[in-house]
Amino acid sequence: MSNAxxxxxxxxxxxxxxxxxxxxxxxxLADIAKQDGKSIASLVSEIDTGRGLAADTGEGRTASLSAAIRLYVLARAQGKREPS
Structure with a gap:
């Protein structure tokens, strides 16, 4: 399997x-967006907004949008709505 x-x-x-x-x-991410009835861009926008909210609450902003997306996908795979 390629890691590209x-x-x-x-x-x-x-x-x-x-x-x-x-x-x-x-x-x-595409599967999650489809399940939620959203476009990928809409879902990514929500994830990006969530990064900003984390910074506002003092929890720290995820280093990159890519990392935030990976954490979101992992959380959903583990049955959580959002990463903790």
């Missing part, structure tokens, strides 16, 4: 950004 990251461009918060994730994370 795939970079994709999304529009979140009215600006374009690129996110690099391994294919299994892109696939899991």
């Amino acid at each position: 990251r795939n970079k994709r461009s999304l529009t979140i918060a009215k600006h374009r950004t690129s996110v690099s994730l391994e294919e299994p994370f892109w696939s899991a």
